[in-house]
Amino acid sequence: MSILLMVSRAGAGSVICASYGETDLSTQAEHSSTNRRDFLFVATGAVGAVGAAAVVWPLINQLNPDASTLALASIQYDVGPIAEGQSVTIMWRGLPVFVRHRTPKEIEEAQAVPMSDLKDPETDEARTKPGHEQWLIMIANCTHLGCIPVGESGDFDGWFCPCHGSHYDSAGRIRRGPAPKNLVVPPYEFLSDTLVQIG
């Protein structure tokens, strides 16, 4: 773009050169036409740059999640059939989601942990819904590099990620290993006592 403009500038200059002669050109150009020509040069370049960006953006934006992917952003799931101590893995937005029916022992353990022991401090209450403390719903990808941790294992009675050795407790909070964050709790709500809407 700019090379083209510079070529056309040089071309225009040489035309003036032919009709007015070389010595006249330098004084005339400096005093009268330099500013206007520079303005045109910059203005054309700016419009060209905006135009180029406007063309490039859709070419990049097409890479973003499409409408059919986004349409899966909300699902409903009945947790009723899940027995105490049982976990299921369901899919939401292409991501696996753990739904665990926790035992009273696990809830008690999770609530008893002092905040100072946690790498990413978060209370058990903040990770569950009031009145539904037995249900732990969270995205099943380890926050390190996305593997799926193994349930009911690890040193903290929760999950253990076999890929790089992260241990999560019975509230899905990171306790030891390379993962930086607790397992992510997706946005969800209880529509009835057992029907959950995720997303």
Added chain:
Amino acid sequence: MSEHSTYVPGNAVEKWLDDRLPVVRFAKEHLMDFPTPKNLNYWWTFGAILVMCLGVQIVTGIILAMHYTPNVAMAFDSVEHIRRDVNGGRIIQATHAVGASMFFIALYIHMFRGLFYGSYKAPREILWILGVVIFLLTTATAFMGYILPWGQMSFWGATVISNIFTAIPLVGENIKQLVLGGFAVGNPTLNRFFSLHYLLPFIIAAVVALHIWALHVPGNNNPVGVEVKDSRDTVPFHPYYTMKDLYGMVLFMIPFAWFVFFAPDILGHPDNYVMANAQVTPAHIVPEWYLLPFYTILRAIDFNILFIDSKLGGVIAMGGAMLMLLIVPWLDTSKVRSGVFRPMFKWFFALFAINFVGLMYLGAQPAEGIYTVMAKVCTAYYFIYFLVILPVLSRIETPKPLPTSISESVLGKNAHA
């Protein structure tokens, strides 16, 4: 380089063509008459071997694309279809898969050759940098290619690597979604990786052309690292090096063919013969062998450094380990190119090569116990070699006396023998 040309158009047609598009003259100057140091050893044949590897991958890849289906429901089966039903597909698919490994063997040998003989030093910095660019592009191409069979390792390798983006503060998650085209690896990811996997080899071919152009301006480095002084130091590329390169290619094709015909899956991972499943992670995710050294560096940083958490730290270390190669010409300021004449460098280089193999071994081991300690030690040496040893050696080392010319070094050797 026209001064090297002895081309005289042989007849009226050649003369007519030469005045309009001098392709014959160009080929004669650069592929036949090009003056090449007469002391190049077999380590120098890997450039031509790499051109062959790229050619093999492009030809077999175009054929595979005629039978492959980039869709999550069909990709895995279509690769099996190629291996079982397509005429000769068993061999063509194996050649492409094994070819990727052979490509990287040749690529690493070629790079270590350059590192030992100081081929990156002035006036060949651009030549070296273009080579590093080719390495990075090849790595990206191989990574995307590994996704296409849509096995368990394909899927989880892509998941782990794309999660690397989430280490970037603030915009990491958005970048990951932009790259994957969804919230996780899925059909949009497979489609775009297939498209890019088809595109990138041609970009690589273009950079290879620049790489050879940059080679033909200063000419080849050589095992003694002394510049060419006159015509007694060189021989024409053809037939001397066309034949030597061809011989190297034939030798290289022997293990290549052995893998293709007798052990096509030995370099792969059994988990990749299980179709991708977003709900089950393989117990032990390992990338392809050629990415293992950098994977080890990624995992070695499992501690926070100041305000940088371990995850971002690992990503920075892995990226840094690759990008480090770009600045090697300015880290090693020793005037002597060839490691042969550098008594101290020689040993640190040997240790660096062993260390690199060590990093590769550790990448395939679980991240626990003694392995994590060794991974940290090897990662540390990788960086210390470039950032401390090379600059310091350049100052303190006394090199051995250099031969005055390539010709003298060759003749001297013969006199002793």
